[in-house]
Amino acid sequence: MANVKLTNVKKVYSNNVEVMRDINLDIKQGEFIVFVGPSGCGKSTLLRMISGLEEISSGTLEIDGQNVTDVPPSLRGVAMVFQSYALYPHMTVYDNMAFSLQIAKVNKKEVDAQVRRAAEMLQLTPFLDRLPKALSGGQRQRVAIGRAIVRRPKVFLFDEPLSNLDAALRVATRMEIANLKESMPDSTMIYVTHDQVEAMTLADRIVLLSAGNIEQVGSPLELYANP
Ligand code: ADP
Numbered sequence: 001m002a003n004v005k006l007t008n009v010k011k012v013y014s015n016n017v018e019v020m021r022d023i024n025l026d027i028k029q030g031e032f033i034v035f036v037g038p039s040g041c042g043k044s045t046l047l048r049m050i051s052g053l054e055e056i057s058s059g060t061l062e063i064d065g066q067n068v069t070d071v072p073p074s075l076r077g078v079a080m081v082f083q084s085y086a087l088y089p090h091m092t093v094y095d096n097m098a099f100s101l102q103i104a105k106v107n108k109k110e111v112d113a114q115v116r117r118a119a120e121m122l123q124l125t126p127f128l129d130r131l132p133k134a135l136s137g138g139q140r141q142r143v144a145i146g147r148a149i150v151r152r153p154k155v156f157l158f159d160e161p162l163s164n165l166d167a168a169l170r171v172a173t174r175m176e177i178a179n180l181k182e183s184m185p186d187s188t189m190i191y192v193t194h195d196q197v198e199a200m201t202l203a204d205r206i207v208l209l210s211a212g213n214i215e216q217v218g219s220p221l222e223l224y225a226n227p
């Protein structure tokens with residue numbers, strides 16, 4: 001539940017490749033922002049810098065009005081959903097979702113309430129006792145989303161969450177994410193994809209990236225409507 005502000009953000013990898021040139025962007029609380037662009041344009045780098053998994057070379061990142069440029073990932077109030085679900089294979093759906101709260105010593109009743117709330121939102125209640133291997137790809141990705149929800153993050157980060165799914169599951173899971181946006185209107189969501197359809201159906205605002213620069217920013221209508 002927070003705004004996210006990038007000011008003069010640059011990224012140079014150790015091989016001196018400049019992947020982000022000078023990014024300035026103000027993301028409002030509750031906004032669903034989609035970064036779109038071809039493979040290699042730096043979408044994932046940008047998301048990883050917001051999450052803290054990647055250092056910012058220069059510039060500042062603010063979340064909720066606080067400069068978090070040098071704050072570790074666990075203290076930024078963000079939760080990320082990855083392309084590969086990265087579930088714990090030996091844990092049930094329930095335990096996969098509960099784990100981060102359990103190790104943060106949240107009390108059992110609260111953990112249970114959060115897990116069941118997330119499971120309801122994502123229609124995972126019937127599968128809580130299953131292991132990931134007994135789920136479809138779409139269900140697995142919903143567990144990964146559930147794991148993010150229980151953390152009650154200020155900002156959700158999605159890194160191409162549908163890319164590993166087949167076409168039918170991709171549509172169904174995209175609708176789940178659209179529902180999530182409806183049921184959590186105050187949560188800020190930042191989503192990366194190379195798929196224009198995903199961007200158009202999910203975004204309040206689309207940011208078109210190309211070779212480390214912001215090319216255009218606008219609503220789906222503004223960007224893709226025929227002139
Ligand atoms: P996208 O997500 O749009 O496909 P990435 O952010 O993954 O783009 O990558 C942007 C550019 O940065 C690419 O040219 C990629 O090869 C390069 N890159 C990504 N990660 C690293 C790294 N750890 N070290 C050096 N270069 C990297």
Ligand code: ADP
Binds near residue numbers: 079104147
């Ligand atoms: P802690 O509660 O001590 O942060 P976690 O297991 O929740 O322990 O997190 C360990 C690390 O992994 C932290 O840096 C945390 O931010 C990160 N992490 C765990 N789950 C996610 C997620 N879904 N999205 C982003 N980062 C995550």
